Amino acid sequence: MRFTSAFALLGLAASAMLVKAEEAAAAAPSDVQVLTEKNFADVVPKENLILVEFYAPWCGHCKALAPEYEIAATELKAEIPMAKVDCTVETKLCQDQGVQGYPTLKVFRSGKPVEYNGPRKADGIISYLRKAALPALSEITAADVAAFSQKDKVVVVGVLSKDDKNREALKAVADDLREKYVFAVVDESAAEAQGVKAPAVVLFKSFDEGKNVFEGEFTQASLTEFVKANAVPLVDDIGPDNYQYYMEAGKPLAYLFYDKEEQKAEFEDIKGFAKELKEEANFVYLDANKFGAHAANLGLDDGKWPAFSVQNVQDGSKFPLKKDLTMANIKEHVRGVLSGDVKATLKSEAIPDKQEGPVTVVVGDSYKDVVEDLDKDVLIEFYAPWCGHCKNLAPTYDILGGLYKDSKIVIAKMDATANDLPLGTPFTVPGFPTIKFRKAGSLEYTDYSGNRDIQAFVDFLKENAVNKVDVVVPEVAEKPEEHGHDHAEEEHDHAHEEVAKEAAAETETKPVAAGEVDHDEL
Structure with missing residues (x-):
């Protein structure tokens, strides 16, 4: 491909601007604390909660994360500290912390680390850490419920008397899901205002019907299922920030690809159908302008929109709709997938007539x-x-x-x-x-x-x-x-879909020396 000199000059100008932007960012004051082997043991154990990024300066994913990390650190500086460690310098410290790729992020609670598996955008990091800073199960009063229910997109409140043994099951669920949702418990005095009869659990959410009330036996399993089933919209755009929620839900996932908002509007009835099958499947929109390459992973032809396919997230099997895209055909197709009448599409190249090479x-x-x-x-x-x-x-x-x-x-x-x-x-x-x-x-x-x-x-x-x-x-x-992996950032990734590319492990590595591996999750 030939480029004119004007384009070449434009490219040089853009490169120069990028370098200047990076230099300006490096020179700007930072709210991210720099940790080294000398101060790590003094700083980290003393913090109730601290997020630490282990990075390498050459790591492309680390560079992409850096501005988001800075924004989050500035927003949270009065609440939750954020720090970073340069693993090309602090090699022993990173090895001691089990760092195998860049960036690796860990949340330390009083010095004890757990892997950070949250979003990589500033607002997602902020939301994640604020939830992590709360008690797993907050004790609130009846007067606090209205304000507390607005703390996040999904807030779960148990209405249980102080001596109710069902609090144990709610506490177990809160401990398990604390990094995803906000939990609280209030005594039975809040029941009337919430239109429930104690014992009860109410899930407040900023979408769809706004509130769900748990009906069933109070067990950790049933409460967990209730929360996961109601914590995602009936139909929502799927992307890096919410992809993992759908994967963890474990239900078949129905995708409607669109490239114009008008195409979504054509299938408004899909919301009613999603509500009908709420317990059996999840439905999402997917912006083909951003993630169209993912269509191939679902057995669809890239570039032909709108399109529809169902994926079994448990085993990766896919069920593309090959008929005309109408609501009647969508309903028939999804029901057929759920009943087993529609068979999965498996992709395969032709079997080689003979093996030519050594592999x-x-x-x-x-x-x-x-x-x-x-x-x-x-x-x-x-x-x-x-x-x-x-x-x-x-x-x-x-x-x-x-x-x-x-x-x-x-x-x-x-x-x-x-x-x-x-x-x-x-x-x-x-x-x-x-x-x-x-x-x-x-x-x-x-x-x-x-x-x-x-x-x-x-x-x-x-x-x-x-x-x-x-x-x-x-x-x-x-x-x-090197122990590196390439993922769906370039084209199709068979396993980690492009919609999850920031949350899934992405790697661009240099030779392994002193732990130099570039690893990213969304």
């Missing part, structure tokens, strides 16, 4: 025959054609395949953007490359997480394979390929 090529339709041949040990790489780490690994993997060619140890690969795993496969592909190993005689899979050089692979197979094959490792000039 066995696997496609969806040949997976069972090749990868689950119980007579053989199998090491399989799931890759994407655009994945930089997969390209870096390819020469090494080809050599490895040649060492075990025609043996009972199979070195295989599958393009996970063009092929689906068979239904029932006991894992998903979280990123590229993902490397799995299965011993002969077993259908259990283990992750390969070692270095990606010939000797490391051979040592792993020597230790773990049932079939023993003596190979001579060639002397080649190679450096270990």
Whole structure:
């Protein structure tokens, strides 16, 4: 592609502006505290709650997070401290904290860490930390209910007498879901104002009908189901900030792709249908202008909007609607998926007529025959054609395949953007490359997480394979390929959909030295 000199100058100007913006940001005063090995032990254990980012300056995902992190830190500076650690400098500290990728974020409560799995945008970080700072279950009065119910999008309030044993179940749910929702308990004096009879649990929300009242047996399981079922809108736009909620709900997820707001309006009746099937499925809109590439992951043709598909979030199976897109056909299709009358669509390339290279090529339709041949040990790489780490690994993997060619140890690969795993496969592909190993005689899979050089692979197979094959490792000039993954930020990611790309592990790495790996979640 040719560019005019005007475009070239424009690109240079944009680059210069970007550099100046980054320099200005670096020079600006920061509300993010810098932690080092010298002050970490003095600062972190003394804080009731602190969020710490472990990062590397070269990490692209860290750079993207930085302005959002700063905004959140400024907003929260009087409430909750936020800090960061440069792992290219504080290598020992990061190793001691178990940091394996960048950015890694951890919430420390009085020095005890848990992984931060919240949003990566400023408003999401702020909401997450404010919820985390509250008691798991706040004690409030009847006069507090109205104000407390506005604390977040979803607020759960138990109306229970002080000696009611049902408080134990509510407390257990609050402890488990505290990072997602706000919980409180009030005595029975609030019952009349809320139009309930104690014991009761009321879920307040800023959407749909505004309030739901729990009806059922007070158990942790039933209360958890009640909260999760009512904590998402009947139909909402799905994106990085709410994707994980739908995944955790575990129900089939029906997607309506649109590229204009008018297309959403054409299917206004879908809200009534979603309400009818509220206990069985979730419904979402998806903006095809932002996440259209995800259509291929759901068996749809990218670029043809509006479109509709259902996904079983438990096993990844997909059920695209191939008929005309009408509400009547949508209803018939969803009911057919739920009843089992509509069968899943599985994507597969053609099975190769013969294996040309040293690595066995696997496609969806040949997976069972090749990868689950119980007579053989199998090491399989799931890759994407655009994945930089997969390209870096390819020469090494080809050599490895040649060492075990025609043996009972199979070195295989599958393009996970063009092929689906068979239904029932006991894992998903979280990123590229993902490397799995299965011993002969077993259908259990283990992750390969070692270095990606010939000797490391051979040592792993020597230790773990049932079939023993003596190979001579060639002397080649190679450096270990880093433990990196590429995800859906570039094109389609078979497992981590583009709508989740900020919440799912995304990696762009440099050689592993002193923990230098770039890892991001949404």
